[in-house]
Amino acid sequence: MKSCSGKYKRKHLRPSNELSEEWKSPHATQLQGKAKREIKQAQQCGGNKKRADFQGNGNVLLDGTRICFQEFERKDKPEERTAEEDEGDDCLLGSVDEFWWFPHMWSHMQPHLFHNESSLVEQMMLNKKFALEHGIPTDMGYAVSPHHSGVYPVHVQLYEAWKKVWNIKITSTEEYPHLKPARYRRGFIHKNIMVLPRQTCGLFTHTIFYKEYPGGPKELDKSIQGGELFFTVVLNPISIFMTHLSNYGNDRLGLYTFVNLANFVQKWTNLHLQTLPPLQLAHKYFELFPEQKDPLWQNPCDDKRHRDIWSKEKTCDRLPKFLVVGPQKTGTTALYLFLVMHPSILSNSPSPKTFEEVQFFNRNNYHRGIDWYMDFFPIPSNVTSDFLFEKSANYFHSEDAPKRAASLVPKAKIITILIDPSDRAYSWYQHQRSHEDPAALKFSFYEVISAGAHAPSELRALQKRCLVPGWYASHLERWLVYFPPFQLLIIDGQQLRTDPAPVMEEVQKFLGVSPHYNYSEALTFDSHKGFWCQLLEEGKTKCLGKSKGRKYPPMDSDSRAFLSSYYRDRNVELAKLLHKLGQPLPSWLRQELQKVR
Numbered sequence: 001m002k003s004c005s006g007k008y009k010r011k012h013l014r015p016s017n018e019l020s021e022e023w024k025s026p027h028a029t030q031l032q033g034k035a036k037r038e039i040k041q042a043q044q045c046g047g048n049k050k051r052a053d054f055q056g057n058g059n060v061l062l063d064g065t066r067i068c069f070q071e072f073e074r075k076d077k078p079e080e081r082t083a084e085e086d087e088g089d090d091c092l093l094g095s096v097d098e099f100w101w102f103p104h105m106w107s108h109m110q111p112h113l114f115h116n117e118s119s120l121v122e123q124m125m126l127n128k129k130f131a132l133e134h135g136i137p138t139d140m141g142y143a144v145s146p147h148h149s150g151v152y153p154v155h156v157q158l159y160e161a162w163k164k165v166w167n168i169k170i171t172s173t174e175e176y177p178h179l180k181p182a183r184y185r186r187g188f189i190h191k192n193i194m195v196l197p198r199q200t201c202g203l204f205t206h207t208i209f210y211k212e213y214p215g216g217p218k219e220l221d222k223s224i225q226g227g228e229l230f231f232t233v234v235l236n237p238i239s240i241f242m243t244h245l246s247n248y249g250n251d252r253l254g255l256y257t258f259v260n261l262a263n264f265v266q267k268w269t270n271l272h273l274q275t276l277p278p279l280q281l282a283h284k285y286f287e288l289f290p291e292q293k294d295p296l297w298q299n300p301c302d303d304k305r306h307r308d309i310w311s312k313e314k315t316c317d318r319l320p321k322f323l324v325v326g327p328q329k330t331g332t333t334a335l336y337l338f339l340v341m342h343p344s345i346l347s348n349s350p351s352p353k354t355f356e357e358v359q360f361f362n363r364n365n366y367h368r369g370i371d372w373y374m375d376f377f378p379i380p381s382n383v384t385s386d387f388l389f390e391k392s393a394n395y396f397h398s399e400d401a402p403k404r405a406a407s408l409v410p411k412a413k414i415i416t417i418l419i420d421p422s423d424r425a426y427s428w429y430q431h432q433r434s435h436e437d438p439a440a441l442k443f444s445f446y447e448v449i450s451a452g453a454h455a456p457s458e459l460r461a462l463q464k465r466c467l468v469p470g471w472y473a474s475h476l477e478r479w480l481v482y483f484p485p486f487q488l489l490i491i492d493g494q495q496l497r498t499d500p501a502p503v504m505e506e507v508q509k510f511l512g513v514s515p516h517y518n519y520s521e522a523l524t525f526d527s528h529k530g531f532w533c534q535l536l537e538e539g540k541t542k543c544l545g546k547s548k549g550r551k552y553p554p555m556d557s558d559s560r561a562f563l564s565s566y567y568r569d570r571n572v573e574l575a576k577l578l579h580k581l582g583q584p585l586p587s588w589l590r591q592e593l594q595k596v597r
């Protein structure tokens with residue numbers, strides 16, 4: 001191949017000079033069809049390419065066959081290449097159809113170094129142009145990023161550029177969620193690209209010669225023959241490996257390792273090794289592990305390896321130090337208004353769809369990734385003293401939010417507000433009516449809360465949304481699985497409504513924010529609004545809009561009685577939980593508990 005320049009990667013198998021006899025044994029012939037042909041082809045080409053620079057990446061699917069991907073790259077400057085290398089390249093290109101090809105990056109550039117998607121696209125186009133000029137297939141749908149850059153932590157520009165240039169659907173990395181321990185590696189799907197976990201095989205750029213294997217060749221053989229590598233394959237239904245180019249260019253340590261590993265596994269276990277092309281392999285992977293489809297984002301700066309492959313133009317400082325999690329209709333917007341009055345407390349910018357709430361951790365916005373989330377926050381002028389926060393009131397009852405929040409902002413403080421769940425349900429119903437929710441307009445409050453199992457589905461759905469957030473103890477328990485109690489503040493919403501200044505004192509203390517802000521002076525009761533508001537200059541006030549503190553008739557007594565009974569056991573659970581946490585019981589809860597006696 002005259003000009004395999006840059007870093008175009010190809011699937012390629014080459015035999016090792018050191019290969020054991022088993023390689024030539026009938027065992028080897030058990031490797032099926034295409035893989036076998038490719039090995040043969042690589043053997044023929046490999047003879048000419050003693051100094052070529054190769055890396056490899058193997059997919060091992062147990063209960064099936066085995067393949068290796070290898071990466072082919074050629075030195076940019078012709079004068080640095082030898083005639084032997086060129087000859088080897090020609091030989092590989094002459095057999096272009098015998099290999100599975102996939103792109104890497106031009107000149108081994110790391111994608112996270114490109115902030116603009118367009119410049120990344122330009123770089124990728126160089127490889128694509130090269131491939132097209134040389135008749136190299138470009139439709140594998142699989143790509144590997146140098147040094148895992150941009151795959152995880154996600155550099156969204158890479159995902160977009162990959163899709164645009166190569167129509168990439170699959171990649172792999174060792175970095176999600178962390179390099180170590182390898183057994184915890186997971187896959188995920190982001191922007192329709194399936195990211196598969198890659199295993200470590202112990203062959204690195206500097207591991208070139210069998211005899212110079214770190215700790216001696218016996219260490220490698222031990223790993224293959226019942227050691228770490230053997231167990232990696234045995235314990236993972238699907239294993240993906242990537243070895244390094246020079247292994248193949250020198251004494252082909254990569255082939256030695258994988259051929260012997262495959263033979264050892266076949267000899268000593270009843271597992272069948274099978275290879276699948278990347279797309280099928282990825283589908284198989286997520287069929288086996290559907291729960292891994294959803295990613296779990298972490299702070300890229302919490303891990304040095306991640307930080308090193310995180311764009312220098314991005315920061316980790318645009319993440320909240322605390323979250324106001326709800327539940328809805330408990331006074332979260334009032335708390336939000338009061339918080340942003342503090343000189344050191346900064347909130348996110350508004351969302352066009354959900355206003356002050358970003359609603360990232362609970363639903364599908366999460367899949368937009370952390371760049372999307374961080375873009376809502378200002379860059380703090382002082383990272384230590386500034387407190388960024390976010391309030392999204394439906395985090396409270398979300399199944400996903402606590403786990404996701406703990407993964408991205410594990411040290412964040414969590415603030416929740418509780419009012420009588422019956423009042424909360426009624427306020428929420430009124431909120432739905434004012435937003436012209438057809439079901440809320442159609443059915444009375446009593447019909448909503450008392451609907452039975454056979455009620456129309458729209459009514460049942462509304463009932464669930466109305467009542468479930470009031471299962472306070474269950475939701476709090478879930479937050480407490482992921483956050484220690486000292487990171488959780490439970491505010492009495494009744495007190496926030498009637499006497500907010502002491503509550504704000506408590507909040508400041510809990511957050512450890514400075515300077516101290518005097519809310520007794522900064523808040524005033526607005527008799528027209530009927531609520532506490534921010535006191536502005538010349539005695540003016542800034543209150544919440546019409547949608548907070550709505551005028552509606554009081555709850556009817558049948559609904560009150562129904563809900564009191566409905567929430568009884570859950571309120572008892574809440575009292576027990578608050579007792580365990582050493583927290584005082586709000587007055588509404590004490591009253592409800594008296595009804596139980």
Ligand SMILES: Nc1ncnc2c1ncn2[C@@H]1O[C@H](COP(=O)(O)OS(=O)(=O)O)[C@@H](OP(=O)(O)O)[C@H]1O
Binds near residue numbers: 328427548
């Ligand atoms: N200071 C002040 N001003 C206005 N409203 C106040 C205030 N303090 C508490 N509340 C109560 O807050 C209720 C709305 O709660 P949320 O802001 O959490 O609602 S939302 O979930 O964000 O829609 C709202 O509920 P409704 O009365 O049903 O409208 C109020 O009762």
